[in-house]
Amino acid sequence: MAHVLQLDNETIEVVKTSRRGSIGLKVEPDRIALMVPKQFSDLTIESLIANEKDWLLDQIRKHQAEMPKKLVLKPGHELLLFGDKILYKEDHKTSVKSLQVILEGSCLTAYMQTARALKAPEITARKKVIQFLTQQLQGYLMEKVPLFAEQIAVSPTEITVRNYKSRWGSCYPDGRIQFNWRLAMAPKDVIDYVIQHELCHLVHPNHSPQYWQLVAEHCPDYETHKQWLKENGTALIHF
Template sequence: MKRPEFIDGNGFIAEVIRTHRRKSADIRVEEGAVSVVVPVDTSLERIGELLADKRRWIKEKVALHQEMTPPGSKRYVSGESFSYLGRNYRLKVEKGPFAPVKLVQGRLVVSVPLGAEQPHMIRNALIRWYKRQAETKLNEKVARWAPQVGVTVPNMSIKTFKSRWGSCTAKGELQFNWQIMMAPNRMVDYVVVHELCHLLRHDHSPQFWGEVGRVLPDYEECREWLKRHGHVMVAL
């Protein structure tokens, strides 16, 4: 996976996504996080100019998201605990130029400048980190479980869902909620197997659950665990 690239927009952090599939820039604000998709050879200076031109619009979109996001219990300060694959890791906030979250010696370390936007920046940095982990780990798990389910490895993407952990589209593409990465490994396996089995049966019939049970005999325990604890994982 390519190393993530970021630009400090003075009040927000923009992730730079370089691609061969675009000939012009596209600035996005999704879940309060800013990204700019550009052709691969676009200079950082040019990207900075694009962000400066749209700074007012970006800040308005970020502020709107903050207003619409229900206040949670997290303050995004050093010492707070965040779950990853069922284990809790303490957050360590360092003051300085922005640096994305890294898991170092059992701590989630992030560097952000001081300012009123610091908690928002830390939250977005954590979401970006979870999404990167989800892309890597879920691709690995799909490749591992697909042969056991009896299907070819499908296309996969990471999404944000409010009330589901995964989805199988009519075209056979699997979509996974990045927040499942807070659950224990076995629960992640269950969600992957569940969606892979939808490639065999696109329903929740007894035959479908029979396919899930053939691969994961303890699937009912996993499903019940997610029902009981799922609300805690979405409270980032």
């Protein structure tokens, strides 16, 4: 269970956990969480935060400073599509009704010369690129999820793509599985691992030895794919 407190201009989610006698701070792009022992009362937590205010703010600032900045999309940038490099380009001459991005060979071109002037063309172009990547991932999931689900002998109820900031996928007790759109930038064998990872949670809703044994049965090289995400995931998450 969690509740939220304000510390200067920062919103902190306080999460009570089974940890004993110590606190933990987790700073993510869209979330700051303070983990505290579950036996701590609300009064104890508020007193702790008040006493450690300077230290907490200092740690938050340090973590935020170390985070990669969100990529500013500009012509000439290299993007990834299923692990392959594609070049982002902008066309400011061809007239189009609305801003659109089209994959042409190894180039992803944004057609910017719209009938009506855009207030924030860079932001709109970024949204269109994200939309393109999302659609690419959706198409791949439609192809692969049924195949892997049959192999693992599970039946997911719904497959969707959403904007996660700190995870690649989620599996819910009712059979719904959600994937991070940024997976469209990962190699296909890495995406396959994430699909199998989430589908295996429909059998074992945990990370027990039995769960990892099932993952290994269907994805023997899963450790390699986990390592790829560990090494490259931060860059993808901050796109």
